[in-house]
Amino acid sequence: MPPDMLSLLLQTVDEETGEPLSAQEIRDEIGIFLTAGHETTALGLTWAWLCLTQNPEVESRLQNELGQVLAGRTPSIADLAQLPYTQAVFEEALRLYPPVWGFSRRAVDDDTIDGYRIPAGARMMLSPYVTQRSQRYWEEPMLFRPERFLVGEEGSDQPEAYLPFGVGPRQCIGNRFALMEGVILLATIAQQVQMRRLDNEPVAATALTTLRPQQPVYLSTESRRM
Numbered sequence: 001m002p003p004d005m006l007s008l009l010l011q012t013v014d015e016e017t018g019e020p021l022s023a024q025e026i027r028d029e030i031g032i033f034l035t036a037g038h039e040t041t042a043l044g045l046t047w048a049w050l051c052l053t054q055n056p057e058v059e060s061r062l063q064n065e066l067g068q069v070l071a072g073r074t075p076s077i078a079d080l081a082q083l084p085y086t087q088a089v090f091e092e093a094l095r096l097y098p099p100v101w102g103f104s105r106r107a108v109d110d111d112t113i114d115g116y117r118i119p120a121g122a123r124m125m126l127s128p129y130v131t132q133r134s135q136r137y138w139e140e141p142m143l144f145r146p147e148r149f150l151v152g153e154e155g156s157d158q159p160e161a162y163l164p165f166g167v168g169p170r171q172c173i174g175n176r177f178a179l180m181e182g183v184i185l186l187a188t189i190a191q192q193v194q195m196r197r198l199d200n201e202p203v204a205a206t207a208l209t210t211l212r213p214q215q216p217v218y219l220s221t222e223s224r225r226m
């Protein structure tokens with residue numbers, strides 16, 4: 001069988017029962033992979049490119065890394081460790097524009113946080129969008145500065161300050177996959193085309209189920225291989 005996701009799921013055996021997955025379970029796995037894993041990563045890349053077009057010095061440092069490590073070659077998983085700046089660009093885009101801008105938790109017990117009484121059963125909202133732009137954790141939080149992830153600046157390694165994938169036992173199960181996928185796509189596409197904004201209108205973010213640009217972002221692409 002070809003080594004694709006469907007074949008892997010068809011070969012998977014439930015460790016507890018020794019049974020293969022049912023057709024329904026396989027359908028659910030594929031469904032969640034497409035819904036939870038598609039729009040989130042696509043939006044992360046959309047915001048990353050918007051930030052790159054607004055920050056030419058970041059774009060040129062990214063191109064330097066890609067040129068030195070890949071020299072035009074299509075990246076593979078083995079190249080990821082040599083692409084720290086590319087990863088930092090994706091992480092920084094997920095900081096300023098977390099595709100999942102908020103998620104909730106239910107209080108299991110009565111509690112008091114910062115003087116606020118939280119009754120058992122209350123639903124609490126956490127927002128990566130708010131926290132990841134807070135001066136409490138980040139230096140110059142409104143700047144797109146991937147370097148902060150390279151030097152481990154305050155915030156970047158604090159789970160309560162950087163939580164684009166959520167936090168705790170229910171955090172995103174696709175976390176590592178998404179980073180891998182995002183970095184490989186960024187490296188592959190950025191090597192081939194230069195993107196430019198077609199207008200200079202400010203782009204506001206709008207908090208629907210996911211964090212989307214309020215209006216379409218028009219970019220032109222110019223091949224780098226001409």
Ligand code: HEM
Nearest residue numbers: 036037040041044100103165166167170171172173174178
């Ligand atoms: C940049 C891309 C992604 C972002 C920003 C993202 C973000 C999140 C967030 C914030 C949560 C909720 C975590 C919580 O409540 O603490 C979540 C849950 C989840 N994500 Fe992702 N995700 C991404 C990519 C993916 C991918 C690629 C997959 C699958 C391949 C995936 C599958 C899931 C699943 C199954 C859950 C539910 C986990 C559970 O409730 O136990 N996500 N994601």
